[in-house]
Amino acid sequence: MFNLKQEATATFLILVRVSRTNSYACTRTDCQRQFGTKCASCRRLIQPTDWVRRARHFVYHLACFSCDQCKRQLSTGEEFALQDCRLLCKQHYMELIDGDGGKGLQKQKAKRVRTTFAEEQLAVLQTHFQIDSNPDGADLERIASMTGLSKRVTQVWFQNSRARQKKYQ
Amino acid sequence: MFNLKQEATATFLILVRVSRTNSYACTRTDCQRQFGTKCASCRRLIQPTDWVRRARHFVYHLACFSCDQCKRQLSTGEEFALQDCRLLCKQHYMELIDGDGGKGLQKQKAKRVRTTFAEEQLAVLQTHFQIDSNPDGADLERIASMTGLSKRVTQVWFQNSRARQKKYQ
DNA sequence: GTCTAATGAGTTGTAATAAA
């Protein structure tokens, strides 16, 4: 078992795009013997065009980079903890270490995390919005995987965009 | 547990740049068995081009060299304390040792710390400013990691630079 | 003294949430 406390301290996420240069091949460490790089969460191969996030030597699909407990996708700048290859958001990490609502912390009201979209992600979303401003579940999922966003975040973006359009005609 | 008092007394930071010469390989100490040098805070590998700070035998990314309590990045010349590999600014170290608001110190209002940029850091910032004076979050983060500054400090520099440019046309 | 990094107040756009 890992020293989570140490791991979680001031660890920030960086959004990177996998390319031939930063997608690395099999490194023979004790814990991983793989041929291509696989997502540490879903275990599927990572394609050179996929968006990913890294934590230590693990690589995750951007959408797979989510809290193991609440499944919420983690955002750039957010603090998180690693338990082996499993990720935890700050909130659930805190609950874990001080056995839920510990005396040290007095319910600090889980700060709302706001996604910041990359230029490219926004471009994809806007393009699809022009074609269809009200995509169904399947479309939503397709768009989500194209942008590396979670389905929920994608859905909310379309909801807000419809409201925005209506507001300003 | 560490003698914090001893560590904090007149401990000054020195800004160094990692190079092949001062980035050291795996040393087989009892506490660390690693292949490359890893940041004692974020635990990620330190690249030869990264800016770092050292404290005792620990190495940190410059941006990771921040107070464990207030997350403020520590500056050259500033006093700090070490608790294992976790860093504390003078203020929070003081609070720790005399159990918060101790009788010895009466709330001395945390002196503002002013970053002094190295020539090379300034060169990088100015070069990017000429290309784009208003970088987005992702660019900011990229520039920050190039210079070893925190994202916030980088952001403020761009803000001030835009104001400066506007003032003198 | 100058220059400018940091701060704080105030504005804007919009992601996330809540209500219907």
Added chain:
DNA sequence: TTTATTACAACTCATTAGAC
């Protein structure tokens, strides 16, 4: 789902204060 609201992120501008 829509609609209204909340609150976060990032900006500007004015000011304060640290390094030279």
